Amino acid sequence: RPTVKARASFVCPICNTTYDTNTIRKIANDVGFGQRMICVVLHNPKKTGKRYRVANVNDAKVFEDAKRALEEKVGNWMGDYPAIPDEPLPPDGTLGFRVNKYGLKTWGELFNERQLLALITFVEKVREAHRRMIEEGYEEEYVKAVVVCLSLAVDMQAAFCNTLTRWENTSGAIKHAFGRQALPMVWDFAEVNPFSESTGTLDVGFEYYLKVLQHLSNSSTSTSSNPSIITEGTATALSLSPFDAIITDPPYYDNVPYADLSDFFYVWLKRTIGDLCPELFTTPLTPKSGEIIQEPMRHNKDVEKAKKFYQDMMSKAFHEMNRVLKPNGIATIIFAHTSTTAWETLINALVEAGLVPTASWPVHTEMKARLRARESAALASSFFLTCRKREGNEEAYFKDIRKELEERIKERLEHFWSQGIKGADFFISAIGPAVEIYGKYAKVKKLSGEELKASELLEHVRRYVTEYALGRILKGIKLEHIDPVTRFYILWRWTYNGQEIEYDDARILSQAVGVELEKLWGKGNVVQKSGSKIKVLSPQDRKIEEIKDRHPMILIDALHKACLLWHAERGKELENFLSSTGYLNNPVFWETVQALSELLPSGD
Numbered sequence: 342r343p344t345v346k347a348r349a350s351f352v353c354p355i356c357n358t359t360y361d362t363n364t365i366r367k368i369a370n371d372v373g374f375g376q377r378m379i380c381v382v383l384h385n386p387k388k389t390g391k392r393y394r395v396a397n398v399n400d401a402k403v404f405e406d407a408k409r410a411l412e413e414k415v416g417n418w419m420g421d422y423p424a425i426p427d428e429p430l431p432p433d434g435t436l437g438f439r440v441n442k443y444g445l446k447t448w449g450e451l452f453n454e455r456q457l458l459a460l461i462t463f464v465e466k467v468r469e470a471h472r473r474m475i476e477e478g479y480e481e482e483y484v485k486a487v488v489v490c491l492s493l494a495v496d497m498q499a500a501f502c503n504t505l506t507r508w509e510n511t512s513g514a515i516k517h518a519f520g521r522q523a524l525p526m527v528w529d530f531a532e533v534n535p536f537s538e539s540t541g542t543l544d545v546g547f548e549y550y551l552k553v554l555q556h557l558s559n560s561s562t563s564t565s566s567n568p569s570i571i572t573e574g575t576a577t578a579l580s581l582s583p584f585d586a587i588i589t590d591p592p593y594y595d596n597v598p599y600a601d602l603s604d605f606f607y608v609w610l611k612r613t614i615g616d617l618c619p620e621l622f623t624t625p626l627t628p629k630s631g632e633i634i635q636e637p638m639r640h641n642k643d644v645e646k647a648k649k650f651y652q653d654m655m656s657k658a659f660h661e662m663n664r665v666l667k668p669n670g671i672a673t674i675i676f677a678h679t680s681t682t683a684w685e686t687l688i689n690a691l692v693e694a695g696l697v698p699t700a701s702w703p704v705h706t707e708m709k710a711r712l713r714a715r716e717s718a719a720l721a722s723s724f725f726l727t728c729r730k731r732e733g734n735e736e737a738y739f740k741d742i743r744k745e746l747e748e749r750i751k752e753r754l755e756h757f758w759s760q761g762i763k764g765a766d767f768f769i770s771a772i773g774p775a776v777e778i779y780g781k782y783a784k785v786k787k788l789s790g791e792e793l794k795a796s797e798l799l800e801h802v803r804r805y806v807t808e809y810a811l812g813r814i815l816k817g818i819k820l821e822h823i824d825p826v827t828r829f830y831i832l833w834r835w836t837y838n839g840q841e842i843e844y845d846d847a848r849i850l851s852q853a854v855g856v857e858l859e860k861l862w863g864k865g866n867v868v869q870k871s872g873s874k875i876k877v878l879s880p881q882d883r884k885i886e887e888i889k890d891r892h893p894m895i896l897i898d899a900l901h902k903a904c905l906l907w908h909a910e911r912g913k914e915l916e917n918f919l920s921s922t923g924y925l926n927n928p929v930f931w932e933t934v935q936a937l938s939e940l941l942p943s944g945d
Contacts, residue, residue, distance in 0.1 A: 437523030494546035582665035659694030701773020847875035
């Protein structure tokens with residue numbers, strides 16, 4: 342069996358040849374992939390733990406028998422739609438999707454023959470349950486409710502019964518395909534037994550929904566004594582009003598392809614209850630034209646059109662929120678994105694809609710394990726913006742509100758720092774306080790009379806936060822004593838550590854410290870550019886002989902070379918190097934080293 346080297350690169354165990362990602366994708370599209378059962382996991386409900394054994398001929402025979410049974414079932418299928426979902430996967434390039442790069446074209450291709458046999462059988466049994474209950478005289482709406490619940494359990498089964506699941510060796514359990522809000526390629530998948538007593542089985546699905554129903558039907562719960570009114574519709578045309586409060590967790594720009602992912606479940610629901618709820622299944626796949634996300638694939642790959650669509654639609658939704666709010670009502674908007682462009686779009690939409698943030702705060706919403714203990718550029722927090730209706734259409738000059746804006750930012754940064762907010766979260770946390778001042782006015786102008794754009798406001802915020810963060814990290818070292826490249830390096834490691842991020846966000850960070858990013862990449866430099874991604878290199882990413890011997894030598898290059906000489910146990914050479922560069926007895930150098938050692942993760 343080949344060894345996965347990195348992403349889709351493989352090493353052949355026989356000839357030791359490495360096949361890169363592009364080669365693997367070409368093979369997948371030209372020839373297709375097969376599959377081979379490797380291991381069988383055994384569990385005795387009367388005993389603790391599991392046993393593992395190598396798959397044998399009998400296991401393979403059972404799988405072949407399932408293939409033949411599937412052919413027979415498909416041949417006898419009587420449903421309104423083909424038994425195996427033949428609806429197309431989203432086009433290559435769609436946000437969050439990687440499976441279509443490997444020759445997979447339809448939703449049905451995400452399931453092997455045995456999994457398809459199980460799911461199609463469950464679909465048949467749900468439909469049969471409907472027929473029998475009607476024959477036995479049950480009330481039609483009751484039957485429909487029961488069958489809908491059964492169909493949801495089948496959908497949950499599909500999430501565990503596909504070729505994108507994985508085996509988690511720490512817990513000894515199968516994890517469903519949606520470990521994150523995307524469908525990446527999976528090379529080793531685990532196949533659940535739907536009738537065993539473990540995660541992902543049909544019984545577990547039924548138990549989950551029964552608990553929900555029991556809770557909702559319990560008269561002692563607040564849900565039943567004060568029932569909610571649930572309506573289906575679009576945020577751009579709200580039918581109910583007025584409201585004391587609106588709380589929304591809006592689409593996160595380009596983070597999640599909600600409708601595309603929902604098609605995974607839609608295709609099975611359509612086969613299970615499509616004839617019971619025809620009004621919900623009028624289209625082959627879920628409608629997507631009105632979905633408010635920034636998805637270039639829906640705009641002929643035009644990124645600018647996609648961004649404009651997102652901002653325009655968000656503005657419409659916020660206008661509706663403003664319209665249906667009571668005069669003293671509040672709207673709480675929850676948002677999370679590392680991209681400045683995403684925040685710029687959100688701010689523009691809010692300002693256009695006349696909603697003013699009056700308070701903002703970050704709330705930790707991600708598990709530390711998921712973020713790999715700050716090895717990720719992802720946010721650990723979601724940001725809550727509480728907004729009210731803007732009163733009047735007053736305008737202001739930026740020079741007149743700048744002091745108030747900076748004082749508000751500083752006040753909140755002091756609080757966030759004391760609360761342990763760090764890295765990317767710290768930068769984003771300053772946006773809310775800035776918009777609290779900026780958003781009070783219908784228009785904020787520069788001295789030239791031109792409007793101060795949200796992008797310019799965010800640049801100012803970024804520069805202010807940069808100076809504040811560097812001042813706290815470096816603990817009193819005067820910034821003018823540290824060269825701009827070293828400032829950029831320190832700020833990057835504090836914000837993103839070793840992660841790659843998009844060029845535009847890296848450029849914004851470099852501009853905040855007065856560095857031209859383009860001058861920092863290339864052989865011997867501290868920045869690495871790969872496509873549209875930027876990474877700042879740590880000492881172990883560099884080679885001693887390639888570090889540029891500039892005069893004067895910038896501090897971070899000297900520090901990296903010193904780290905590598907120390908690691909190579911070249912002590913005398915290290916001392917001579919630091920002496921020749923003037924850093925051996927330079928207190929700023931050692932204070933910077935100390936500051937870096939404190940901000941980086943243990944063991945770095």
